[in-house]
Amino acid sequence: MQISFEEFVTARGPALLRFAYLLCGDRYLAEDVLQEVLARAYRRWSRIGGAPEPYLRKAVLNQYLSWWRRKSSSEALVATVPDRVQAYRTADELAARDEIWTLLATLPRPQRAVLVLRYYLDLSDSEIAELLGYAVPTVRVYAFRALGRLRAALSGRAPTTEARSG
Template sequence: MDFGEFVMARTPALLRFAYLLTGDSHLAEDLIQEALVRVHRRWSSIEYQGGPEPYVRKAILNQYLSWRRRRSSAELVLAELPERRDPALGAEQIVERDEMWSLLATLPRAQRAVVVLRYYEDLADQDIALLLDCSPATVRVHAFKALKRLRAALTPTAVAGASHGRA
């Protein structure tokens, strides 16, 4: 598969992945664009284990983790738009989803990446560790800390009671 075919076929999935990391559709497009520019330069020399997608996802993840926001005058042209919210969703579900996105945005980048890779991309700790260049134990620590932080934010009364008991 050449680069153009890959981009046309996999852009919607890559956009969803980048959106889950950034929480913003415009930033996701920028992130994908920058990562694909870097991958394109090396496309002919990249050796794929299981196809090129794991390599591209790792490039997107690395770009996200080390990203220094730059303004770009070029835009990524898409054949298809990313999935939109289902208008049939109730207002309560939309509020809950919005609250979760807000909470995810408060996590440090590495913790957010682990949560996205584990719960949205359904990857095992071993696979996440390979993507993040760390040990599976580090992945579990990031997940533990992220979930603890999310739970604390979702149950403010429990946190307030626990903080009064500690000095």
């Protein structure tokens, strides 16, 4: 028996939104990406089958990657200030978290997608390659370059030649 669309969104919608947020780095853009995916999924829900989450995760990923290729979005991204700071966070933790988010935003989208899939969803290189439609060595190169850029930025050095491209 297939779960209804409403039941699925109620149960797994927050997890899909977190995934979209990690990819986009912006809450409102993540909501837009997920809304677009869910609107399309609703129309073909009966054909999606018994395991909709992997299908929708891939759809979110594809929407994120294609969102930036399209020029139809007229929204301007600006720095946002959180409504409130969680009490258990220290200033150092918040600064480190903000620095990581800032650095992730500088990565090319495929590299960022590879890191999110690897470290948030804990997918293997072959699973990431299948989702993105890349070869496994390409996934490894993107991860290597992305991590190299992050390490270089965190250590205050300019990225090496390998970390600059792709």
